Amino acid sequence: xxxxxxxxxxxxxxxxxxxxxxxxxxxxxxxxxxxxxxxxxxxxxxxxxxxxxxxxxxxxxxxxxxxxxxxxxxxxxxxxxxxxxxxxxxxxxxxxxxxxxxxxxxxxxxxxxxxxxxxxxxxxxxxxxxxxxxxxxxxxxxxxxxxxxxxxxxxxxxxxxxxxxxxxxxxxxxxxxxxxxxxxxxxxxxxxxxxxxxxxxxxxxxxxxxxxxxxxxxxxxxxxxxxxxxxxxxxxxxxxxxxxxxxxxxxxxxxxxxxxxxxxxxxxxxxxxxxxxxxxxxxxxxxxxxxxxxxxxxxxxxxxxxxxxxxxxxxxxxxxxxxxxxxxxxxxxxxxxxxxxxxxxxxxxxxxxxxxxxxxxxxxxxxxxxxxxxxxxxxxxxxxxxxxxxxxxxxxxxxxxxxxxxxxxxxxxxxxxxxxxxxxxxxxxxxxxxxxxxxxxxxxxxxxxxxxxxxxxxxxxxxxx
Amino acid sequence: xxxxxxxxxxxxxxxxxxxxxxxxxxxxxxxxxxxxxxxxxxxxxxxxxxxxxxxxxxxxxxxxxxxxxxxxxxxxxxxxxxxxxxxxxxxxxxxxxxxxxxxxxxxxxxxxxxxxxxxxxxxxxxxxxxxxxxxxxxxxxxxxxxxxxxxxxxxxxxxxxxxxxxxxxxxxxxxxxxxxxxxxxxxxxxxxxxxxxxxxxxxxxxxxxxxxxxxxxxxxxxxxxxxxxxxxxxxxxxxxxxxxxxxxxxxxxxxxxxxxxxxxxxxxxxxxxxxxxxxxxxxxxxxxxxxxxxxxxxxxxxxxxxxxxxxxxxxxxxxxxxxxxxxxxxxxxxxxxxxxxxxxxxxxxxxxxxxxxxxxxxxxxxxxxxxxxxxxxxxxxxxxxxxxxxxxxxxxxxxxxxxxxxxxxxxxxxxxxxxxxxxxxxxxxxxxxxxxxxxxxxxxxxxxxxxxxxxxxxxxxxxxxxxxxxxxxx
Numbered sequence: 026x027x028x029x030x031x032x033x034x035x036x037x038x039x040x041x042x043x044x045x046x047x048x049x050x051x052x053x054x055x056x057x058x059x060x061x062x063x064x065x066x067x068x069x070x071x072x073x074x075x076x077x078x079x080x081x082x083x084x085x086x087x088x089x090x091x092x093x094x095x096x097x098x099x100x101x102x103x104x105x106x107x108x109x110x111x112x113x114x115x116x117x118x119x120x121x122x123x124x125x126x127x128x129x130x131x132x133x134x135x136x137x138x139x140x141x142x143x144x145x146x147x148x149x150x151x152x153x154x155x156x157x158x159x160x161x162x163x164x165x166x167x168x169x170x171x172x173x174x175x176x177x178x179x180x181x182x183x184x185x186x187x188x189x190x191x192x193x194x195x196x197x198x199x200x201x202x203x204x205x206x207x208x209x210x211x212x213x214x215x216x217x218x219x220x221x222x223x224x225x226x227x228x229x230x231x232x233x234x235x236x237x238x239x240x241x242x243x244x245x246x247x248x249x250x251x252x253x254x255x256x257x258x259x260x261x262x263x264x265x266x267x268x269x270x271x272x273x274x275x276x277x278x279x280x281x282x283x284x285x286x287x288x289x290x291x292x293x294x295x296x297x298x299x300x301x302x303x304x305x306x307x308x309x310x311x312x313x314x315x316x317x318x319x320x321x322x323x324x325x326x327x328x329x330x331x332x333x334x335x336x337x338x339x340x341x342x343x344x345x346x347x348x349x350x351x352x353x354x355x356x357x358x359x360x361x362x363x364x365x366x367x368x369x370x371x372x373x374x375x376x377x378x379x380x381x382x383x384x385x386x387x388x389x390x391x392x393x394x395x396x397x398x399x400x401x402x403x404x405x406x407x408x409x410x411x412x413x414x415x416x417x418x419x420x421x422x423x424x425x426x427x428x429x430x431x432x433x434x435x436x437x438x439x440x441x442x443x444x445x446x447x448x449x450x451x452x453x454x455x456x457x458x459x460x461x462x463x464x465x466x467x468x469x470x471x472x473x474x475x476x477x478x479x480x481x482x483x484x485x486x487x488x489x490x
Numbered sequence: 491x492x493x494x495x496x497x498x499x500x501x502x503x504x505x506x507x508x509x510x511x512x513x514x515x516x517x518x519x520x521x522x523x524x525x526x527x528x529x530x531x532x533x534x535x536x537x538x539x540x541x542x543x544x545x546x547x548x549x550x551x552x553x554x555x556x557x558x559x560x561x562x563x564x565x566x567x568x569x570x571x572x573x574x575x576x577x578x579x580x581x582x583x584x585x586x587x588x589x590x591x592x593x594x595x596x597x598x599x600x601x602x603x604x605x606x607x608x609x610x611x612x613x614x615x616x617x618x619x620x621x622x623x624x625x626x627x628x629x630x631x632x633x634x635x636x637x638x639x640x641x642x643x644x645x646x647x648x649x650x651x652x653x654x655x656x657x658x659x660x661x662x663x664x665x666x667x668x669x670x671x672x673x674x675x676x677x678x679x680x681x682x683x684x685x686x687x688x689x690x691x692x693x694x695x696x697x698x699x700x701x702x703x704x705x706x707x708x709x710x711x712x713x714x715x716x717x718x719x720x721x722x723x724x725x726x727x728x729x730x731x732x733x734x735x736x737x738x739x740x741x742x743x744x745x746x747x748x749x750x751x752x753x754x755x756x757x758x759x760x761x762x763x764x765x766x767x768x769x770x771x772x773x774x775x776x777x778x779x780x781x782x783x784x785x786x787x788x789x790x791x792x793x794x795x796x797x798x799x800x801x802x803x804x805x806x807x808x809x810x811x812x813x814x815x816x817x818x819x820x821x822x823x824x825x826x827x828x829x830x831x832x833x834x835x836x837x838x839x840x841x842x843x844x845x846x847x848x849x850x851x852x853x854x855x856x857x858x859x860x861x862x863x864x865x866x867x868x869x870x871x872x873x874x875x876x877x878x879x880x881x882x883x884x885x886x887x888x889x890x891x892x893x894x895x896x897x898x899x900x901x902x903x904x905x906x907x908x909x910x911x912x913x914x915x916x917x918x919x920x921x922x923x924x925x926x927x928x929x930x931x932x933x934x935x936x937x938x939x940x941x942x943x944x945x946x947x948x949x950x951x952x953x954x955x956x957x958x959x960x961x962x963x964x
Contacts, residue, residue, distance in 0.1 A: 040507055045517035045709075045716040051676050066507060069516065084676045087683070090521025092494040092528065092555060093510040132754045135765035139805050148761050156750035157577060179760055181748035183577040187570065188603035195567035195600070199543075199574015202561050203582075207574075225564045277815075309843055310801060310816040312808045315763055321752040329559040331575065331582020333538035339500070339553050341562035346502070388843065395842035398782075475842040 034076050035085050036098035039064050042071035048095055051088035054078040122334025125323035127154060127292075134315035142306045143169035143210065145277040145313045146236055147176065149284030150208050152315070154322035155234070156182030157207035159196035161189055161215060164248040165304040166238035169210035190215040194222030194235075201226065201233040201297075202340035204328025206288050208234040212304075213242050213254050223297055224263025227357070228342025230327075232291035234284065236300045238307035241470035249470025250304030252387060255442035258299050259416045266354055268361045270368050271299045271415040273386040277311040283413070285316065290368065292325065294360055301415060303438060305388040305472060364417055371419035372411040375401060376426055379408030381482060384423075384447060385436035386412050389473050393436045396478035405488055412446075420450035427456055432485055435464045436473050492528035493537045493557050501554040513551055517716020519673045519706025520549050522682070523616055527585065528556060530687035534694060540583045541575045543568040545597070547589035548622040566597020569604035572611045580747035583612070583693050590617045594630040594653045601659075605699055608664025610745050612689040613701045615655060618708040619727060626711035631655075633730055638711070652730050656703040660736035666698040668737040672705040672728070674720035681733075697741040705731055768809045768935075771925040775812060775837040779921060782837060785845035788913075789830035789862050790854025790875075795910030798936070799852065800831035802914060806924050806932040807835040815843040828857060835923075850921060852913050853879060854896070863889075873916050873958070875909070892920040894957040900950065908950035915954020916961075926955070 035048075039060075049057045049072060060073045081097075089095035140148065147169045150158075158173040170186075177184040183200075187193035193209050200207040211219060216237040226233060239254045241247040258271045270290050272283040280302065287298040324330060329338045344350035375397050376382065385393040390411040400407045410426060412419050437443040444464060451459060465473045465481050482488055502508040514521050531540050537558060544552035546565035553560035559582070563571040568586040576584045586604075593601050593615050604611065620638055621627040627640040630653040635644040660668040667689060671682035682704055689700035705727050707719035714722055751757075776784065786803060788796040800816045807814035813836045819829060832845035847867045853859040853874045860883050863872055870889045877897035885891075894916040900909040911933065918929055933947050 041511050043511070043516035047517060047716060047720070050717055050720065051679075067511075087676060087679050088522075090514065090518060090525065091511055092492070092521070092525060130752065130754050132758060133765050135758070135763045136768065137808065138762055138764075139801070139808055151757060151761070154752070157574075159574070176760055180751045180757065182750050183747075185573065185577070185607075188599050191567065192570040192600050192603065195564065195570035196574040196577070198563065198567070199561065199571040199576075200578040201574070202571070203541075203575050203578030205578045207578075221564055222567070229562070305817060305843070308817055310804060311840070311843075312813055315758075315761075319752070319754055319757060329541055329561050329575065331539050331541045331559050331579045331584070336538050336557065336559055339560045339562070341553060341560070343550060343562055345551075391840075392842045392844075394839075395783075398841060472844070474844065474846055476846070 031081060033081055033097040033099065034079055035074060035083070035095050037071065037074065037095045038093070039071040040066045041091055041093045042069070042095070043067070043091065044070040044072060045090065046072065047088040047090065048072060048085035051084045053082070053084065054080060057085060119333055119336065121337070122324070122326050122332070124326040127323040128321045129318045130321055131317060132315070132319050134317050137312045137314045139310060140277060140313050141168055141308060141310050142277045142280045142302060143238065144172050145280035146210070146284045146300065147172040149281035150234065150288065151176055151180065152319045153206060153285045153288035154320035155206040155208050155288060156180055157200045157205055158182070158184045158209065159187050159193040159200070159207065160209045160211065161187050161193050163212045163215045165240060165307045166210040166212040166236065168307070169236060190218035191222065194219040197233040198222055198226055198229070198231055201231040202229065202328070203330050204325045206232070206234070206292070206322050208236065210236045210238065212238045212240045213251070214245065216254060216257065220257070220261070220263040223269070224265050224267050225342050226297045227262065227267045227269065228265060228353070229340045230295040231297070231340060232295055233297050234287045234291055234300065235297060236284070236302065238302045238304055240304050241468070247470045248304060250306070250388065250472055251438045251468055251470060252303055252389065253439035253442060253468065254301065255415060255439060255446065258301055259446060266357060268364070268416060269297050269299050270294070270364055270417070271301060273301050273413060273415045274306065275387055275390045275411065277309060277313050280306065281313050288320070294364060295327070296360065301387065303387045303472070304470070309388070368414055369417050369419040369421055370413035371422045372413055373422070374409040374411065376408035376410060379406055379426070380430060381405065381407040381432045381434065381485065381488070382426060382430045383407060383409045383434050383436055383478065384412070384443065385409065386415060386443065389436050389438055392473055392475050393478055395475035396482065399475065399479055400482055405482060407482060415446065418446050418450040420454045423447070424451060424454050424456050427451070427458070427460070430460050432460055433462045434478070434481060435462060436478055437464070438467055438472050440466060440468060492525065493531040493540070494528045494555050495557040498554045501551070512555065514548065515710045517707055517709040517719055518548070519618060519704065519708070520616060522673045522679060523614060523686070523704050523706060524552065524555055526683040526686045527587070527614060529683065530690050531558065533687065534690055536583045536690065536694060539581060540585065543572045543575070543584065543586045545588055545592050546623070547592045549587055549589055549616065550623070552587050566592050566595070567600055568592065568597065569600040569611070569613065573604060573607070573609055576609055576611050580745070583690060585690070586611060586613045588613065588615055589622065590615070590619065590629045590631040591621045594655050605659045605665050605701065606662050608699045610693045610696050610698050612693045614686060614689070615701065615703045616706045617655070617703055617731065618706040619652070620708050620711045622708050622711060633726060654731060656701065656731075656736045659701045664699055665701055665737060666739050666741050667692050667700040669735045670703040670705065670731060670733050672723055672733055673707065674724045678733070696745040698745065703731070705733070768931065770810055771927040771931070772810045776923050779849055779923065783840065784835045784850070784923070785848045786833040786850040786852070787830060787845045787848040787862055788833065788852045789828060789858035792829045794829065794854040795907065796829050796852070796854060797831050799910035799914055800833045802929070802932050802936055803833050803835070805935060806928045809932055810924060810928055812837055813840045815840045817843050828861070830858065830862070850917070852917060854909070854913070855879065856881070859883065871921055873913060873920055875913070892916060892958050892961045894954060894961055896954070899953045899957065903946060903950055903953070905946060908947060911947050911950040912954035912957070915951035916958035918951070919955040919958035920961070926951070
């Protein structure tokens with residue numbers, strides 16, 4: 026401070042002076058000169074003070090860029106002996122905030138409601154305590170955002186249409202970093218733009234829920250359903266060693282249920298959770314039952330919330346020294362391992378005695394269910410294995426079925442991305458004796474249809490229709 | 491006093507001298523900007539409330555030093571992260587501290603949109619005309635002719651001109667305070683401190699967006715002594731980046747935010763949840779059409795009401811305790827072209843939701859009839875608007891055709907919009923899918939606040955029923 030205080034004089038510990046000489050230029054009385062001795066601790070040459078003509082103006086202190094460089098100190102002390110620890114006196118201890126857990130509020134779920142898949146997800150989010158939404162319009166996910174724009178102002182929540190998906194994901198980074206539940210809806214091209222932010226969130230351990238209603242690609246593609254972001258969500262969430270729990274609902278009901286689960290998991294692991302739907306699932310209207318509770322979120326102790334209890338907290342993904350960054354990676358990997366053990370989810374349909382196993386997710390799984398029903402009526406022993414978590418892939422449940430299966434048929438709206446997940450996860454699980462794997466694949470916005478699946482099975486060796 | 495940590499534990503774990511000195515080069519302007527920020531935070535008594543956002547650049551390590559809440563952001567994204575923090579806790583004081591590469595190059599979209607959004611955050615923009623952290627490359631603020639690692643022969647005409655962010659931000663509507671300051675002498679430093687404090691004060695008062703551009707020295711990459719770097723800023727940067735207040739206005743309103751509501755009754759009413767019992771009228775699943783799963787396709791032009799009618803059928807089925815789905819065709823098709831909807835009704839669970847070979851087709855125009863009638867399955871039913879459909883494509887001989895002058899009836903009733911309700915009446919009479927009362931209940935629910943339209947809808951429905959019973963093939 027440039028206050029003239031008669032009892033104070035500038036002082037500097039040579040070890041904290043970098044010798045930039047800004048103070049020399051600032052002093053009106055030539056009290057400071059460049060030193061001529063290199064400080065052995067810093068390798069730099071600190072300034073020397075001659076305070077005979079000092080007017081206590083403090084301009085030199087204002088010129089010093091170092092927090093613990095030049096400072097005004099008591100005239101009675103020997104300035105060279107001053108240590109930074111004494112500047113602020115006693116180290117203040119502040120009470121650290123304890124984590125406030127979220128609370129379950131019982132509600133009367135009433136009758137099932139009739140809503141779109143994206144709406145079901147929005148409703149799941151508000152029931153899970155989400156009051157912050159940031160997004161950018163993109164078909165076929167936009168209705169979810171539109172419903173949030175309608176609901177949140179009435180709940181004194183925040184809806185912001187960001188300048189881009191890049192900005193939207195970083196707004197989530199802010200609110201998630203502040204410890205509050207938040208979400209976005211996007212679709213494939215927008216999801217690509219969010220990957221940078223998702224990598225930062227994973228690195229910084231920031232929770233948030235990202236719903237990707239996948240559409241046809243690559244590039245601008247089209248707005249019809251596809252499942253070709255699977256490799257991104259399972260193996261390409263931005264740069265670095267990144268994983269998220271990825272939930273794959275198949276019905277509007279699951280859009281609601283899994284969105285609520287996503288908010289639970291994102292705080293449980295301090296890691297983003299991705300929900301993948303397909304364009305069809307986003308648009309489909311169906312019957313949805315509400316849960317018998319809603320969530321009022323708490324506030325975690327680690328949050329950068331902007332109050333006394335959370336003051337010392339840091340949200341960051343940078344570790345400039347290698348051992349620190351390795352330690353962060355090991356910690357994250359440990360978390361991923363926990364997710365692999367605890368979060369595998371799947372659904373089996375007529376799998377008990379199945380010899381032919383369909384594997385499908387999202388809406389194609391519904392198409393496959395239709396095929397199973399039809400084929401079973403013909404006496405074909407076929408079942409459907411439906412991963413609900415795309416990552417971690419529910420390999421434990423699948424591996425148990427493998428010995429009884431003589432043929433796997435992967436039904437997907439992508440060029441084999443689900444098949445790759447199956448092969449990779451079985452291989453990692455040590456399942457080496459695989460039955461033949463064939464597929465029904467459509468892309469470009471066309472989903473595999475029930476009759477195509479039935480035809481595929483009919484054409485298999487040993488199947489009599 | 492200031493808001494610096496007593497010991498910089500995050501700087502190499504606070505070991506040795508790093509516990510009390512910055513990572514900045516001698517004479518770097520960042521240290522001063524940090525100091526003025528730290529002093530302002532302390533003087534305003536907002537240390538507990540402050541969140542500092544440090545994105546990528548030399549100042550990425552702001553969190554080593556500032557004893558506040560810290561959030562480290564991706565390159566250029568700090569204003570978006572700042573908004574996320576501010577909206578999470580509007581009582582927090584959020585500072586986005588950005589360099590010139592960060593703010594004026596990679597983060598242009600974020601800063602421009604945040605400024606015009608105008609939410610109360612404070613941006614400290616450190617402009618030293620060069621990329622520091624990556625090692626002296628050209629910045630958007632690099633002066634013309636200036637040599638950098640990526641403009642080794644000088645910034646020439648092909649590389650554009652220095653970007654004047656303070657002026658750019660000041661000409662927008664929403665920011666309320668924009669100033670450019672410098673650090674090269676005592677007078678400038680006192681002004682810089684004052685400006686930073688004012689930017690925070692404005693946020694404390696919830697007035698809006700504030701922006702302080704700080705012209706700073708990067709002696710290392712300018713290849714100058716700290717003292718010469720000060721002169722360079724004064725003599726070379728100032729003519730391009732004139733100092734001063736660029737905008738300082740009173741806000742049109744003071745921001746205030748309510749605490750989010752978690753009142754369950756309010757939420758349930760908003761999402762349309764109801765505990766009311768809906769009466770059931772059907773005795774059994776319409777097994778005469780299919781024992782398990784019935785599929786319908788409704789097709790017409792955008793505006794024919796195919797989607798609404800489809801939703802009403804879905805609602806009717808769900809009211810009756812069955813499962814049902816509706817999936818629209820969407821996109822460009824829904825904007826004036828062919829609009830079609832697939833509906834499934836299942837006793838237990840709808841499996842495949844699409845209807846490539848429906849049991850029932852409702853066609854509102856000729857193209858829809860031509861396109862979908864051949865796909866209706868054996869023993870299916872086609873219901874068409876005879877006002878506009880005059881020819882039939884080749885169809886399965888077992889399919890029953892019911893033609894009803896939907897448009898003509900609706901026109902007669904004075905509201906063309908009820909055409910789709912006429913169609914529903916025809917559907918009821920022609921197929922016996924669900925009882926009349928089932929449909930009328932769903933229609934009544936669907937009308938929500940427009941209950942006065944119910945009698946008209948009932949009449950349209952009845953006219954559709956009557957016409958279907960009298961229907962003749964084309």
